[in-house]
Amino acid sequence: MKKIxxxxxxxxxxxxxxxxxxxxETKIKWCEKLIEANVDIIQIGSFVHPVKVPQMATTDDIFRHFQEKKPKNTILSCLVLNEKGMERGMAVGADMYCMGVSASETHSKKNTGMTTxxxxxxxxxxxxxxMESSLAVQVSVQSAFGCGFEGKIPYERVYSIIDKYLNAGIKQISLADTAGHAYPEQVTEMFSKIKKMDPDVVLTCHFHNTYGLGMANIYAAIQAGVTNFETAFGGMGGCPFTKVAAGNVSTEDFVYYLQKQNLRDDININLLIETANMASEFFKRPLSGYVYKINNPTS
Structure with missing residues (x-):
């Protein structure tokens, strides 16, 4: 099996x-924990207008902090929605640029103000x-497995977007389950089809746990040959521009699953658990992840 x-x-x-x-200061502390845990890629934030997403107002400052303390083994990524966001990312030394479109017209207009x-x-x-500037890029199809507003999204609509990405020479592509509608058989079918479209494509998946199928979907994706996975400490998160903003699959839950199979033993799960606990204490509520709530999950 290729490295996850x-x-x-x-x-x-x-x-x-x-x-x-x-x-x-708290965000920097959490980032430092994730870097120390040896996570492969950390998405520091998004370069968006602070009025639209106030929590992201410090993204530039976090990147500037790590410009002086560049981690050796961790890629620092960002989400950009437009050219100005890319310029901001380049100014502060972001390593990887994530960008995407929604397969749902309704979600696209709510999220970006544009049609798909x-x-x-x-x-x-x-x-x-x-890519012309030799920057690492990942593009995505959001609402790829369904939409909270429109319901089912035709598979061909997703494949059409991916075909345009591939024709543009973009090989790193993520499918995002923005509304959490994905189920394992669908995941297997869609990723298997995309692999046939281009065997060299590097596929990423991003599952929300809205209906409790996140880990089952990850298992199906691994069986279909997907190697890259987007997860969040404590299972936090959710798109503020979808109908139901549910959390992501928890990073420490996923790592626990991998380490039970003797995979990714180089990741320090205890530091991931510490990060989730710090977030839970800060927000004064339990998070949706499971493993962080157990004192010693490896015993």
Missing amino acids: VIHEVGMRDGLQPEKEIVPL DEALTRIISMAKLA
Whole structure:
């Protein structure tokens, strides 16, 4: 089996729906824990207008902090929605640029103010610009497995977006289950089809645990050959522009599952648990993850 890559999105997706603003110093402390835990990629935040997503107002400052203390083994990623966001990311030394479009017209308009086709034209142009500058890029299809507003999304609509990505020379592609509608058989079918479209594509999946199927969907994705997974400490998160904003699959839950199979023993699960506990204490509530609530999950 190829190495399973973990893209930790708790600092962005995990925090973006939270109304209580996490101070910059606290965010840096949580990031440092994740880096020390040896997570492969950490999504520090998104370069969006602070009025739209107030929690992301300190994204530039966090990147500046780590410019001087660049982690050796961890990639620091960001989410960008437009050219200005890319410029901000480049100014503070982001390693990887994530960008995407929604397969749902309703979600696309709520999230970006654009139709899917308008957003796709813009994202492909941005991705090409980033690749020309030798920057790492990952594009995504949001609401790929269903939409809280529209319900079922035709598979062909998703495949059409991916085909346009591939024709543009973009090989790192994520399918995001924004509304949490995915189920294992659907996951297997869609990822298997995409692998046939281009065997060299690097696939990532991003599952929300709205209906409790997140880990089952991850298992199905692994069986279909997916190697990259986006998860969040404590199972935090949710898109503020979808109908029901439910949390992500918990990073420490996923790592626990992997380590039971003697995979990714290089990741320090106890530091992931510490991060989830710190977040739970800060927000003064239990989070949706399971493993962090157990004192010694490895025993």
